[in-house]
Amino acid sequence: MYQEFISFVQEIFKTKDFIPLHAPVFKGNEKKYINECIDSTFVSSVGKFVDQFEAEVAKFTGAKHAIATSNGTAALHIALLMAGVNQNDEVITQPLTFIATLNALSYIGAHPIFVDVDKDTLGLSPEKLEYFLSNNTEIINGECINKITKRKIKAVVPMHTFGLPAKIDEIVSVCNNYNIQVVEDAAESLGSYYKGKHTGTFGLIGTFSFNGNKTITTGGGGMIITNNDKIAQKTKHITTTAKIPHPWDYEHDMIGYNYRLPNVNAALGCAQMEMLPSILEKKRILSEMYKAFFNDKSLQFIEEPDKTISNYWLNAILLENNQERDEFLKETNENGVMTRPIWKLMNKLTMFKNAQTGNLENATWFEERVVNIPSSAIL
Numbered sequence: 001m002y003q004e005f006i007s008f009v010q011e012i013f014k015t016k017d018f019i020p021l022h023a024p025v026f027k028g029n030e031k032k033y034i035n036e037c038i039d040s041t042f043v044s045s046v047g048k049f050v051d052q053f054e055a056e057v058a059k060f061t062g063a064k065h066a067i068a069t070s071n072g073t074a075a076l077h078i079a080l081l082m083a084g085v086n087q088n089d090e091v092i093t094q095p096l097t098f099i100a101t102l103n104a105l106s107y108i109g110a111h112p113i114f115v116d117v118d119k120d121t122l123g124l125s126p127e128k129l130e131y132f133l134s135n136n137t138e139i140i141n142g143e144c145i146n147k148i149t150k151r152k153i154k155a156v157v158p159m160h161t162f163g164l165p166a167k168i169d170e171i172v173s174v175c176n177n178y179n180i181q182v183v184e185d186a187a188e189s190l191g192s193y194y195k196g197k198h199t200g201t202f203g204l205i206g207t208f209s210f211n212g213n214k215t216i217t218t219g220g221g222g223m224i225i226t227n228n229d230k231i232a233q234k235t236k237h238i239t240t241t242a243k244i245p246h247p248w249d250y251e252h253d254m255i256g257y258n259y260r261l262p263n264v265n266a267a268l269g270c271a272q273m274e275m276l277p278s279i280l281e282k283k284r285i286l287s288e289m290y291k292a293f294f295n296d297k298s299l300q301f302i303e304e305p306d307k308t309i310s311n312y313w314l315n316a317i318l319l320e321n322n323q324e325r326d327e328f329l330k331e332t333n334e335n336g337v338m339t340r341p342i343w344k345l346m347n348k349l350t351m352f353k354n355a356q357t358g359n360l361e362n363a364t365w366f367e368e369r370v371v372n373i374p375s376s377a378i379l
């Protein structure tokens with residue numbers, strides 16, 4: 001059966017050589033815009049491609065504002081600061097995520113709390129979030145206080161795993177009842193929609209990543225989106241040097257982070273945004289092929305949840321158990337078909353092993369079984 005899968009992947013990617021999990025595709029104006037950028041000499045933190053890239057991501061997602069950053073981790077760091085997270089505050093997120101989500105909140109000196117994911121989305125469960133909050137918190141002076149640690153819970157960070165949208169409107173409505181801000185880690189979900197609305201636009205702030213393995217890439221890069229004018233303005237200010245505009249004076253009114261995206265990377269981003277619709281179309285065709293292949297097999301292909309459109313950033317399947325998973329990983333990787341297990345749960349890493357958690361039965365179940373399979377948009 002695993003051999004049949006390997007042959008199938010080699011057939012659809014038309015090669016018997018190494019097949020990566022996710023390779024970028026540069027078939028548009030990438031070289032043209034980068035040359036234009038170099039010719040202009042504006043290759044650094046100022047230039048027309050940055051503005052254009054921001055405008056295009058705002059338009060595509062339907063967000064009012066978009067601010068480019070040096071990477072997705074930096075975008076999350078600033079988003080959490082803008083959501084009012086301070087040192088010793090607490091942030092609820094899912095244990096099933098990439099380490100960047102946890103690194104960002106740790107930079108601030110905030111503490112994570114882990115709440116389980118849903119079986120049908122692999123994203124934060126609104127029911128389990130409500131259960132955790134109702135059992136462990138009380139509202140004092142309008143702030144959500146953890147009854148055990150006495151700390152403030154300032155933000156919830158759901159993540160749209162592999163591009164599969166989490167139940168984001170329900171998560172936002174639970175958070176509204178507890179006066180908690182929602183920062184969506186939409187790093188993996190550019191081109192994914194929940195009930196017709198783009199992921200990242202439900203919470204106060206959403207963030208994207210344009211790392212080399214994401215749906216589109218700028219080499220390295222990220223984006224913060226929000227509908228809040230004040231936050232947008234402050235984000236732009238703080239991601240540079242927080243300089244007060246003046247023809248020559250150096251006056252800064254707060255600590256800045258120098259997280260701006262260079263114009264040369266944004267040039268790549270502008271070309272990639274032009275290609276995004278066709279990249280998404282190709283990824284959907286690939287996912288349909290996988291779905292058809294796994295239809296009559298014992299392995300289960302993970303499909304987009306109800307009422308959502310997934311970008312199918314990384315296609316994923318469920319193995320029967322941990323042993324089967326390891327055998328599958330061994331056989332595919334030995335044959336040049338790159339596959340990877342889902343992340344180790346964040347609460348098991350040494351830095352977060354003492355974090356408070358809810359019941360994590362679904363995340364644990366996925367951790368043992370989920371494997372990502374080749375997903376490049378190169379058909």
Ligand SMILES: *Cc1c(COP(=O)(O)O)cnc(C)c1O
Nearest residue numbers: 071072073098100101187209211
């Ligand atoms: C890729 C990713 C990020 C951001 O990664 P960068 O490499 O810093 O751009 C954040 N969260 C998740 C879930 C990701 O997959």
